[in-house]
Amino acid sequence: MPLPLDPVVEKIIPLLPLRDPTVMTPQSARDSLRALADARAAVPPPPVEHVSDIEVQGGAGKRPARLYRNGSGRAPTVIFFHGGGWVAGDLETHDRQARNLVIETGAVVISVDYRRPPETRFPGAFEDAFAAVRDVVARIGEFGGDLSRVGVAGDSAGGNLAATTALACRDAGIKLAGQLLVYPVTDVVGNFADPTENARFPSRAENAEGYFLTRATMEWFCGHYLAEMADGADWRVSPLRAKSLAGVAPAVVTTAWFDPLRDEGHAYARALKAAGVPVRYHEGEGLIHGYFGLGDASETARTEAQRARADFKALLVKGVA
Template identity: 80%
Template sequence: MPAPLDPVIAQIIPLLPLRDPTTMTPQSARDSLRALAESRAAVPPPPVDIVADIKVKGGAGPLDARVYRIGTNSAPTVVFFHGGGWVAGDIETHDRQARNLAIETGAVVVSVDYRRPPETPFPGAFEDAFAAVRDVFDRVAEFGGDAKRFGVAGDSAGGNLAAATAIACRDAGIRLAAQLLVYPVTDVVGSYADAHDNARFPSRTENAEGYFLTRATMEWFCGHYLADPAHASNWRVSPLRAPSLEGLAPAVVTTAWFDPLRDEGAAYARALEAAGVRVKHHEGPGLIHGYFGLGDASEVARAEARRARADFKALLARGA
């Protein structure tokens, strides 16, 4: 039997945003995530030695990014992509996640603000993510300084971008040491609206509503990200549909038991393993989508996130 929903998280769910796509607009989604982040302003953020706002190359011009660093010695470098359904989220809403990643892995973390739909639909976010990774990799001496300990990470839609970027890096000859995919979107064929495609992943029905992220909200996100629904079968949108996953960087994949995305994340972990990729899968018992951002309140969430980051740290330390 799976662990029951963490009672602390059960009390938090009614306070979380993005749960009603019938009234949500792109701006209201962005505002609500910002407001959630700002509501924790009285809680000091995890301390890092260096925080610096910079620019990195994107698919169509410079992008805002933020660097987090512990100390000044040679270190791994990780490019991080925030979640928010591609539409919402930014480097401010995910500041604490980036800080924890830097603290617990010792890596220099570069958090990237990619372009968002509906202003810039697919492939804008993917092109920005890949361009940013190439730019940071080419300038790694300015960051961690060790090209052999270079990785990508992201949560939710950011996990989708990290997974797709890892495939693009393989194809471009950029050797990554590791990828951290936190409850990633991996297969959006059907855009969460098609009953046949949803049936492939039982968690889309089991966790369709009631646990913060809903299937209807995912349908809303996809409707904004994909100007053409046919794009859903492209591996840059659905990395589970990639022709081959062989030769990809070792991966840490986390899922959450009470998450509509649970089964597609688990399917991606299995597909990576079948392709010969080293994988550590954390199933997130008792947890919901977004739990990496709930560690200040939930010990269950904090412990699970720390385990995943520890595994990611170990993979980075091994080097490419």
Template identity: 80%
Template sequence: MAAPLDPVIAQIIPLMPMRDPAVMTPQSARDSLRALAASRAAIPAPPVDSVQDIKVKGGASLLDARVYRVGTTPAPTVVFFHGGGWVAGDLETHDRQARNLAIETGAVVVSVDYRRPPETRFPGAFEDAFAAVRDIFDRVAEFGGDAKRVGVAGDSAGGNLAATTAIACRDTGIRLAAQLLVYPVTDVVGAYADARENARYPSRAENAEGYFLTRATMEWFCGHYLADPGHASDWRVSPLRAASLAGVAPAIVTTAWFDPLRDEGAAYARALEAAGVRVKHHEGPGLIHGYFGMGDASDVARAEAQRARADFKALLARGV
């Protein structure tokens, strides 16, 4: 029997943004996530040794990025992609996640601000993510300094970008040590509106609404990211549809039990394992989408996120 919803999380859900796509606009989604981040200002940010704003190469131009360091000795390097349905989210909304990732893995974390739809639709975000990883890999001496310990990480839409970038790295001979996919989007065929496709993943019905992220919101996100519905079957947006996952970087995959994305994330973990990839799946009992950002309030969320980051740290330490 699945664990019940964490009672602390249950109290947080009514306070969460982006729950009504009928009235949501790209700007309102961005503003609401920024406001949520700002509302935590009274809680001290997890302390790191240094934070530096830099530029990295993107698919079409230079991108803003932020580097988090917890020491001065050689370390792994992690390229982090924020969530927000591709449409929202930025360096500020995910500052605490990037800090916790640096603190708990010991890695130099480079958080990348990719282009967002509807201003730039697919494959813009993917192209930015992959170009950024290539640039950071080529400049690794400026970051962690060890090309054998480079990883990618991201949550939600950022998890999607991390997963697809890991595939692209395999295909171009860039050897990553690890990938951390936090409740990732892995299959958008049907854009969450097709009954037959949704039936493949029972969580899309079980958790369609009432737990912060809704299936209708995912439909809204996909409508902004994809200019052509036919793009949904492209592995660069649906990594679960890739012809082969063999040879991609070892992975930590997290899902949340009360999340419409739960089953596609679990399916991706199984597909990686079936392809011979080293993978560990954290199921997130009692938790919802977005729980990596709820550790200040929920002990359950904090502990589950820490377990995943510890496993990611172990993969990074192994190197390639």
């Protein structure tokens, strides 16, 4: 039997934003996520020696990014993409996640501020993510300095961008040491509104509401990111629909048990394994979508996130053969 909902997380759920898409606008979604981050301002962030705002190449020009590192020697390099349903989230809302990646993996981390919908719809965010990886790889001497130890990471919509970028890197001949996919979106065919498509993933019904991220909110996010519903079949937004996953970078995939995205994340982990890709999978028992941001409050969330980051560190340390 899976673990019940973590009681600490259960108390936090009513305080979390983005739960009612009937009254949500892109700006209110952004404001509420930023306000959640700002509410923790009195809690010192995880300490990292060097943090600086930089620019990386995007799909249509330079994009803001933030560089995090400890020390100055050779190290793995991780390009990180924040979550927020593609619409919300930014460098500030995911600052602590980026810092924890540095501390627990020893990597230089570059957090990328990709273009967001509805101002820039699909494939804008994907194009920015892939362009950023190519730029960092081309300038690796300015970052970790080791082309054999480059990885991508992201949570939720950022996990989607990390997964699709890893596929694009495979096709472009860019060798990644690993990908960390944290409760990723992997299949948006039907925009979370089609009963037949939803039935493929029982968690979309089991966890449709009541656990922070709702299925209705996912439908809202997809409606803003995709200009045409048919775009959902494109592997650049639905990596589970890619013709082949063979040869993509080794992966660490996490899901949360009480998350509508649970089953598609698990399906992606299984599909990667079936394609011969080394995978470590964490199912996140007792946890909800977004638990990587709840580690200060929930020991269960902190421990599960640390396990995933430890697995990712092992991939980065090993590097590309």
